[in-house]
Amino acid sequence: MKLIKVLLAASCFWVTAALADPPPGYPFVSFDAGLKAARASGKPIFLYFGRYGCAWCDHTNKKTFSDPSLKTLYSDNYELVYVDAESGRRLTLPSGERITEAELGVRLQAFATPLFVYLTPQGDKIVQIPGFKTVQDFRDYDRYVRGGYYKQKTLLEFLGGKP
Amino acid sequence: MRAAALLLAVLAWPAQAAWTWSEPLTVNSVQSATIFPHLESANRRGIAVSGDTVGVVWEDNRDGSPQCYLATKPGSDEKFRPEVRLSQSDCYEPAVMALGKGRFVAAWEESGKVRAQVLPGGAAINLSNDEAAQVTLAFGAGKLYAAWAEQAGRFRRIVVARLETGPDAPGVSFAQPVEDRVPADEQGWPALAVAGDGSVTVAWEDRRDRHSVPMVSHSLDGREFAPPVRLTDLKGGNTLGLGAGTGAMRPTLTAWGGQGIAAAWLDKRDFLSGYDVYAALDEGTRRFGRNLQVQDSFGDNMAQWHAQIVGDASGRLAALWDDARDGTPDVWLADWNGEGFGDNIAVPAASGPGAQSDPLATLDAAGSLHVVWLDRDEQAGTRIRYARAEWK
Numbered sequence: 001m002k003l004i005k006v007l008l009a010a011s012c013f014w015v016t017a018a019l020a021d022p023p024p025g026y027p028f029v030s031f032d033a034g035l036k037a038a039r040a041s042g043k044p045i046f047l048y049f050g051r052y053g054c055a056w057c058d059h060t061n062k063k064t065f066s067d068p069s070l071k072t073l074y075s076d077n078y079e080l081v082y083v084d085a086e087s088g089r090r091l092t093l094p095s096g097e098r099i100t101e102a103e104l105g106v107r108l109q110a111f112a113t114p115l116f117v118y119l120t121p122q123g124d125k126i127v128q129i130p131g132f133k134t135v136q137d138f139r140d141y142d143r144y145v146r147g148g149y150y151k152q153k154t155l156l157e158f159l160g161g162k163p
Numbered sequence: 164m165r166a167a168a169l170l171l172a173v174l175a176w177p178a179q180a181a182w183t184w185s186e187p188l189t190v191n192s193v194q195s196a197t198i199f200p201h202l203e204s205a206n207r208r209g210i211a212v213s214g215d216t217v218g219v220v221w222e223d224n225r226d227g228s229p230q231c232y233l234a235t236k237p238g239s240d241e242k243f244r245p246e247v248r249l250s251q252s253d254c255y256e257p258a259v260m261a262l263g264k265g266r267f268v269a270a271w272e273e274s275g276k277v278r279a280q281v282l283p284g285g286a287a288i289n290l291s292n293d294e295a296a297q298v299t300l301a302f303g304a305g306k307l308y309a310a311w312a313e314q315a316g317r318f319r320r321i322v323v324a325r326l327e328t329g330p331d332a333p334g335v336s337f338a339q340p341v342e343d344r345v346p347a348d349e350q351g352w353p354a355l356a357v358a359g360d361g362s363v364t365v366a367w368e369d370r371r372d373r374h375s376v377p378m379v380s381h382s383l384d385g386r387e388f389a390p391p392v393r394l395t396d397l398k399g400g401n402t403l404g405l406g407a408g409t410g411a412m413r414p415t416l417t418a419w420g421g422q423g424i425a426a427a428w429l430d431k432r433d434f435l436s437g438y439d440v441y442a443a444l445d446e447g448t449r450r451f452g453r454n455l456q457v458q459d460s461f462g463d464n465m466a467q468w469h470a471q472i473v474g475d476a477s478g479r480l481a482a483l484w485d486d487a488r489d490g491t492p493d494v495w496l497a498d499w500n501g502e503g504f505g506d507n508i509a510v511p512a513a514s515g516p517g518a519q520s521d522p523l524a525t526l527d528a529a530g531s532l533h534v535v536w537l538d539r540d541e542q543a544g545t546r547i548r549y550a551r552a553e554w555k
Contacts, residue, residue: 051374051375051410051431052370052373052374052375052407052410053370053372053373053374053375053399053406053407053408053409053410054374054406054410055401055402055403055405055406056405056406056434057406058401058405058406059405059406062405085410086368086375086410086412088296088297088351088352090255095197095199096197096199096224097199097224098199098201098224098229099201100203102412102413103203106468106469106520109466109487110437110466111435111436111437111466112434112435112437113434
């Protein structure tokens, strides 16, 4: 009986691990909760726009977000928001408009997942970046966002000028 | 000489029938920069034609919270009558179906339940006992059905109900889940259609395979449903051990021809170009054929959104959606030509500068196409616009 329980638990873990949800161990919250927390904390928002079953999201979680230092960097300095590209869950935009999580993809003109969006604490978009990215990429984006470079340069200009 | 030959060739070309559009009308009587109307519903069933009366339902926040509204336009009226509010508390994703002679039935989510009301003049009732959402309606062969996503343990599952339409209120004749077992993962966004033979088809978005896939099931009597199968002919499964498969969402269904059912949905099998519109046809065998890409090559590298398919008993079939291939969101239409979906046509009043999106459509008994869409303007507010088209 105990063995069956262990096997069931293991199979549940395997199923969870095979999904493309937020990376484990990160304090991702819903859009509304993240926006509220950002307004209170003054931290920028890191929005992970993922899709259930998405291979590239899974790849990014395993290859990139598994890095402990990246986890600390983003958990400490951002309000982390996860949005499911096909979900009917509701969220409220800073304008006051209520839409579904799937509809947010329309507004972001998302054509691929994962899509990573950096927002100000008020919910204004700073930059959005699609596709698989490395640990170093996310460190660069963090410098761009929290360093305030986005106020003067595009991300491409910033990365082009990187030493 | 060459020019003359070309002119002769053009003159000799047979006249092609096409949709001829009316001047657009505005449906919602109140607009402002802080009012946000939405035309979202399961199966995109937000417009219906009852007799010669057009009915449109939507949700907006003009009263400080999301509420659902119905506006009607009798055929003799030149514009829509002021809308009536359907709900008392937070309301989402309303659907409407024609009952004939100017009567409608509307259904919506309110306070965590799904409700329905016969209009004009009826009283609203709860359709669901448990927490439920994403209700849709279908009428055919003299019978009215509803479907919704209802909480069953950790996840929602699809329930189909037969409704009776008394003079004052609808009644639930029976309601039961498509599958008896508790769902293994989320199910939602049901689409319903009643074929000419009275059989019922239901499709929905399903995550049992660990990615979103439209599933479909049929019933001869609306009560006993066949085991569901995938609507998509693309097999799921991970890629090099990653993920579980590409996504496909928001299926829509329509009765089509004497016995047929047609389906359309958003499909991300080409994962680098956003969702595409895919369709499949069941010509009466209660099996859907191969999947067909609906949008043409001009929209191929562009994300499509808000797809719907509409058909009628004569065999007319059309798909609508929005995409931004011309720089801003426009409403597009593709007709079934017997072999495939034809060239994509921009709906004239729902294209051009600005953002026109979220089309809802229906074909009336005479074959006229009725379309509503959102015309967004951040300063003036969003208008719900309506146009009618005749095939000439």
